[in-house]
Amino acid sequence: xxxxxxxxxxxxxxxxxxxxxxxxxxxxxxxxxxxxxxxxxxxxxxxxxxxxxxxxxxxxxxxxxxxxxxxxxxxxxxxxxxxxxxxxxxxxxxxxxxxxxxxxxxxxxxxxxxxxxxxxxxxxxxxxxxxxxxxxxxxxxxxxxxxxxxxxxxxxxxxxxxxxxxxxxxxxxxxxxxxxxxxxxxxxxxxxxxxxxxxxxxxxxxxxxxxxxxxxxxxxxxxxxxxxxxxxxxxxxxxxxxxxxxxxxxxxxxxxxxxxxxxxxxxxxxxxxxxxxxxxxxxxxxxxxxxxxxxxxxxxxxxxxxxxxxxxxxxxxxxxxxxxxxxxxxxxxxxxxxxxxxxxxxxxxxxxxxxxxxxxxxxxxxxxxxxxxxxxxxx
Numbered sequence: 001x002x003x004x005x006x007x008x009x010x011x012x013x014x015x016x017x018x019x020x021x022x023x024x025x026x027x028x029x030x031x032x033x034x035x036x037x038x039x040x041x042x043x044x045x046x047x048x049x050x051x052x053x054x055x056x057x058x059x060x061x062x063x064x065x066x067x068x069x070x071x072x073x074x075x076x077x078x079x080x081x082x083x084x085x086x087x088x089x090x091x092x093x094x095x096x097x098x099x100x101x102x103x104x105x106x107x108x109x110x111x112x113x114x115x116x117x118x119x120x121x122x123x124x125x126x127x128x129x130x131x132x133x134x135x136x137x138x139x140x141x142x143x144x145x146x147x148x149x150x151x152x153x154x155x156x157x158x159x160x161x162x163x164x165x166x167x168x169x170x171x172x173x174x175x176x177x178x179x180x181x182x183x184x185x186x187x188x189x190x191x192x193x194x195x196x197x198x199x200x201x202x203x204x205x206x207x208x209x210x211x212x213x214x215x216x217x218x219x220x221x222x223x224x225x226x227x228x229x230x231x232x233x234x235x236x237x238x239x240x241x242x243x244x245x246x247x248x249x250x251x252x253x254x255x256x257x258x259x260x261x262x263x264x265x266x267x268x269x270x271x272x273x274x275x276x277x278x279x280x281x282x283x284x285x286x287x288x289x290x291x292x293x294x295x296x297x298x299x300x301x302x303x304x305x306x307x308x309x310x311x312x313x314x315x316x317x318x319x320x321x322x323x324x325x326x327x328x329x330x331x332x333x334x335x336x337x338x339x340x341x342x343x344x345x346x347x348x349x350x351x352x353x354x355x356x357x358x359x360x361x362x363x364x365x366x367x368x369x370x371x372x373x374x375x376x377x378x379x
Contacts, residue, residue, distance in 0.1 A: 010065045018066050021059065028058055041249035041303050044341045046359060052352035053343055056125065056251040064121055064260065071122040074152035075099060081129040085355070094174055097159070098167035099152035103133055107147025110184045110223075110375045111175065112136070114150040117191030117345065119231065119260040120164065121156050127348040128190060130355045138368050144375045153196070160267035161276055162211050165199050169214045172200075182216050183294065184378045186224040186371070190345045194230030198278045201225075201289045208275065216292065224295040224374040226367070229344045232278040233309035234261035242308035251344050254305035279309040283316060290323040290333070294377070297335045297370045299363050301342025311338070331373055337366055 032054045036042035042050050060067070071077065078101045082089050090102035114132050118124035129150070136148050151171050153164040175185060189197045204214055216222070236243045236258045243254040265276065274281040296318070300310040314336045318324060324334045339346060339362060347364045350357035 008065055008069045010069050014063065014066050015069065018062065018070065021062060025055065025058060029054060041341075041343075048353060048359060049349065052349040053251050055352075056349075057253070060252045060256050064263070067122050067124075068155075071118070071124055071126075073155055073158075074116060074123045074150065075101070077116075077123040077126060077129070078150060078152065081126070085133070092174065094167070095170050096163065096167050097154065098170050100171050100174065101150045101152055103129065103136070103148040103150070105147070106149075107145065108175075108178055108180045108184075109147075110145065110378050111147040111149055111180060111186070112371070113171070113175075113185060113187045114148065115153075115168070115187055115189035115193030115196050116150065117189070117193050117229075117231065118155070119257070120160075120192050120264045121260055123155075125345060125348055127351040128345075130351040131348050132188060134351070134355065135368065135371060139371060139375060142372050142376075144372060146375055156263055156267075160264070161272075162199075162208060164196055165203060165208075165275075166211055168196055168200055169203075169212045172214055173212075176217075181378065182220040183223045184375075185222050186226070186374050187222070188226040188228070189230070190228040190348070191231040194227040195232055195234075195276070195278070197225045197227060198230065198232065199275050201286060201292060202275045202278070202281070204292055205286065205288050206275075208272065221291065222293040223378065224297070224370075225293055226297045226299075226370070227310075228299055228347070229301065229304060229306060230278070230298070230310055230313070231257075231306060232313055233306060234265055234277050236261070236305070238277075238279050238309065243305045246303050246305045246307060249303040249343075250301075250305055251349075252305070257305055278313055278317075281317070286317045287323070290321075294327075295331075295333050295335070295370070295374050297337075297367070299337045299339065299342075299346075299366070301339045301344060301346050303341060304344045306344070329377075335366070335370055337363060339363055 029051055033047060033050055036050045087104055092100040116123050116128055132148055136146055139146050153167045187197050203211060207213060236254060247254040268276045274285060298314050300307055318334045326332050347361040347367060350360050
């Protein structure tokens with residue numbers, strides 16, 4: 001739990017329920033470890049993975065108020081992480097209540113913008129910060145110096161759609177005004193954060209009335225966008241197969257995802273559903289996005305309830321599209337990875353145990369290589 005500034009409407013009985021849940025967790029984890037050899041979702045995992053995945057799965061059964069009380073908001077998690085690693089807080093205060101929170105020094109040449117997940121309800125998972133800070137070190141070892149910053153965006157109920165998108169636009173305009181080249185900006189999002197990247201591309205292609213535009217300088221593109229387990233089927237109505245098949249195999253059950261999505265979707269007008277749920281975007285919706293961003297990486301795990309929606313996103317909108325053909329340098333502009341036995345946000349859970357993992361997700365080398373290719377092109 002983090003020390004947080006967020007005001008959460010929570011009862012004493014709900015707080016007591018949180019402590020009871022944590023008290024029962026060790027026994028639940030021990031049972032899961034014992035049964036893991038016979039469990040489809042756990043039999044191929046190390047004991048570290050079994051524990052990290054099931055611990056998160058068990059805690060996500062708490063209600064929304066309890067989770068918000070535990071995790072706080074984007075700013076609270078940033079304060080906790082920078083304090084743990086001994087880094088100063090470097091924050092750009094922006095319009096609309098947004099904050100651009102740097103991990104280390106500002107870098108106005110190459111920057112990864114971390115867009116956290118958490119269903120637009122909380123900041124989760126906490127392992128995102130150590131993963132991307134580790135990535136920053138990996139790139140530096142390869143001779144590529146990058147900055148890392150996180151966008152603190154509005155969460156329900158304090159702010160709903162389209163406010164997070166408006167805050168992302170404010171942040172991007174701020175970076176470009178500070179001299180960061182568009183090609184030097186790479187957005188790395190997981191789950192709801194990936195949703196936000198697709199929301200931005202949708203808005204650039206099909207402007208939402210009342211939302212500030214984001215217009216790139218002529219002939220320029222953003223560097224890249226990493227869609228890690230994108231939460232693009234918020235209601236779950238369009239992917240019954242993987243929602244049913246993987247209801248109990250992932251870090252979050254399909255039932256829980258549907259419950260989390262309900263309050264978020266209430267703010268979305270019916271004619272704007274494709275902006276929040278890219279799984280409902282019509283064919284051709286993302287045509288033209290190849291002119292907005294240089295490279296996209298999409299990764300998905302076999303055991304995710306969201307699996308089929310993510311596979312469909314790639315196959316319907318990006319796979320084999322001639323406009324996304326390899327560039328003059330021969331490098332692919334669209335990279336897609338389907339991870340057998342993989343889970344939601346899989347690379348992060350190596351960092352459940354600390355900043356120096358003993359094992360990594362099979363996806364991690366692909367992410368490192370992709371990040372290097374994106375940033376090494378920036379001169």
